[in-house]
Amino acid sequence: MNAVPHAKHRDVPVPREVLHPQSYLREGSTIWSWLTTRDHKRIGLLYMIAITFFFFIGGAAAGLIRLQLMSASGNLVNDRTYTELFTAHGIIMVWFFLIPSIPATLGNFLVPLMIGAKEVAFPRLNLASWYIYTFGGLLVVATLLSGGVDTGWTFYTPLSTLFSNTRVILAAAAVFVVGFSTILTGLNFIVTVHRLRAPGMTWFRLPLFVWAQYTTSVIMVLATPVLAMTLLLMAFERLTRIGIFDPALGGDPLLFQHLFWFYSHPAVYIMVLPAMGVASEIIPCFARKRVFGYRAMAYAMLGIGAFGFLVWGHHMFVSGQSSYASDVFSLLSFIVAVPSAIKVFNWTATLYKGSIELAAPMIYALGFVVLFLIGGLTGLWLAATALDVDLHDTYFVIAHFHYIMVGGTVMAYLGGLHFWWPKIVGRMYPERWARIAAWLIFIGFNLTFYPQFLLGLAGMPRRYHHYLPQFQLLNQLSSTGAGVLALGYLLPLVYLIWAMRRGVRAPDNPWHATGLEWHTSSPPPKENFEVVPRVTGAPYDYEPTSIGPEPPHPAGPP
């Protein structure tokens, strides 16, 4: 495969009128200029602000959950509030933070830069999806302010349709709306990657981050409408009491679960593939080595994306679905783990004979690999039908997915923020603080969630406001960990903002990284590149024996 379809780019005369274009940050500084921008980089930042807001709302809910669980029969919040807390926590963290996290911020910022394009394919649509996101966000805030919702993030019927007396429809509307923002982002990225690659940027010269965004986008476009439809049916049934999920009318509540997980399992890969992309950029750079098995890495992501659509039934082993269906879903779940295995081994092998520097982004990236590994391996326990009978809906599941989503993806997201912060804001973050925060998060995270594996094995069910006294010690450990974790998350919030104004000015390529985004100024100009880049070789052209001058590591804030 080569760049033939893009030969057209070459007929374009390259404008070389500007030598030092001004950065995208300086193209208008009024709020209005931000709210009407079509610049993918600015839209990425708009998303960043929005999802950070929601992360801390979801985090505050998590904080209250953990405080309530400090004691076996405490009453810091009452039971009803507790159910609303974990529901809000789940809904916000999944749909308003984690799904848009890497794709909509780093992805928006980097995809065009990495493929040598001036913009995404449909800039107006891109801005529209941010507004749709914001509107969905307002709906979710309205849900919280008007009393909350108590169904759990899974909205299982008939609890959600016939029994709950909370704001189910408003919450479903929020998720429904935000889904469209996800779909539009995905659509934009797919077309962008297909049609806007720079001359010479063939598919197998794409950075793995772009591959990750691309696969993620395909899943977004194909899976999200199923969720939208499912929520629509659910809300309709709740409004009219007429519905396809109500056994009294001949409907079937299990159908809801099938539909929900048909979306939500692929959605978990929406949440992890971009993180894999980030790790695949950072690890080669700080190991000064070509990524091991590039093609296998790309195919593995495609494999995860494709097989991810076939395993949803593993959330329903004890739901009453037929045992044969369970067996098939179990087998497929094991198979979908194989490409993940390939990726873990490839990252490890990338380190071999490298020249490794444990700079902050690298700590985050390696932290991602380790925590993803643990989360993924425990996923295998859950995929084994016989074990899931015992583990289903216990804290083991909670620990499993927090290891991947919080330990894995959030760490990778933070790693990516650090890695590209110089590019985004044009200034370096304080390295020492960043390392402290990375370790704090790693340790706090394990303290929070490792005990939950033990709790799950011991039989503590999830979504419990009170629990049996024998679980108290482990719960207290977990809550303590959450405190450390909260501190760990607040640190980057402070110093990254600090660095925006006070950090040392960043050179164009502080990490001596390959990749087109480093071949433009920091921060990039509005049009991304002064000259349309022409790509001549494979990505990750690192050499462990020639590192170049040490990258600057400015000291932390005084």
Next chain:
Amino acid sequence: MSTPDAQLGIPPAAQLAAEQPPAKQFGTRSNQDEATEFGMWVFLATELMFFGALLLGYAYGRHLDPAGFAEASRHTDLVIGTANTAILLCSALTMSLAIRAAQRLERGALMSFLAVSALLGLLFLALKGYEYHDDIDEGLVPWADFRITGIHRGAAAMFYFLYYALTALHALHLCIAIIVVLVYLVRLRGAAVAPFRQQITVAALYWHFVDGMWVLLYTLIYVASPRS
């Protein structure tokens, strides 16, 4: 019937030159056009999955009780269903002719074919409305005096839930498609074709999607099980 753009006094070559320049990220006009069309394809993939949720429900219900689904399917109105299929297939043809006319910049033909397509679409909707009316009269509404009883009641109810959901969703899509066509009819009055050529081609894709989806629904709802 064909009224070339030339009759408006604008030579085609000049019209083409008058097309807007490409947006900066595309480089060339043709790249932009291809990207727009590709974007529509991706969008249609999303649309497909929107229906996909209901189709998954169909597969699930049918897998649980095939006989019940067959029983329910026998109560549908095959005549109207088939007539509607024929109507939409005709509209697919007229829409294709419309695209051809657009490519050749033949205004009159384009507008007539668009108008015929829209009319066929409306005819479909009218028949569909009539069919709903019949269905209600015949007690084919699972939540009100459902006519099908016995051991297959559950599956039949599921079938009819899906029937209403799928056909209503389809009708909604057809409404949108008709509105889009009407909008272009209005915008084309007295205007040159060339600037709309690409947009109409892309819009026609959407029309074809709605048609194709109906053929699938027709198969699943009306003819998937043998009638006695």
Next chain:
Amino acid sequence: MILNPLPPPASTLAPKIDHLFIAMAALTGLVAISVALLMLIFVVRYRRGSKADRRNPPSGAFWLEVGWTGIPLLAFFIIFLWSTAVFSQYYRPPHNAAPIYVLAKQWMWRIQHPNGRREINQLHVPLGYPVELVMTSQDVIHSFFVPAFRLKQDVLPGRYTYAWFKPTRTGSFTLTCTQYCGTLHYSMLGQIIVMRDADYARWLATPNQEPDIIAQGAVLFRSAGCSGCHAPGSSVHAPELRGLYGRPVPLSDGSTVPADDTYLLDSILEPEKQIVRGFAPIMPTFRGQLSQDDLDALLAYLRSAEVP
């Protein structure tokens, strides 16, 4: 708890699950530790500036990659077969299993024995005999989970689901609801009480309907919302009901009535009729919301000494 968090196994299936647990822990533990250790070794040995040999850094190795794709696949396949074999036993109850009917509702377990005997939130079974649970729900989805038996099955409205177990130890084992079923999901607890044959026979022989109905009333007292106002420490100003039965009650119109059954029933169904002195008439009527059974249970509970 830290080394072996699993509760001691108490059914015939439990040890089979535990073997799989141990194998899985060993396999995944080994993989996790090896990968993490390897990473650590690389990070130390190839740290920037170290003198390690970095000639010919590989960026791919075909057979190695085939190996680490194929070996996990093989391992997965073995686990899958093992797990599926054990899992299928959950679906094959012994022929002589005695049926027990379980009705789940927000937020309690109602259990009925083949001889018609009923229990609430308790299930007495004899040691060593298989039991098959035939379960359904009156409202939302619940899940019947007994950790010591490694047994879990969702309980759905509108259909039956089944589960079976054969206890291997006497004692009392926790039953919890693991499918989120609304506000009091966490309180949907119970006990499986496994008894020796003789004890079980004795238990079967003693008719003790009364405690059950009181227990049912206690559950209703919370689930119907009474406790929201009447529990001690509630923020609503409502009278405490402990020891109310039989006591004279001063009413707002100056009269005094004895708190007999009729009074209790009236207070629930037509609270506005007689208002206790010093309280606002805010108690809602429960007419139409509670069945006769429910009312009986509530009254039995209010009469008992168990009112908080």
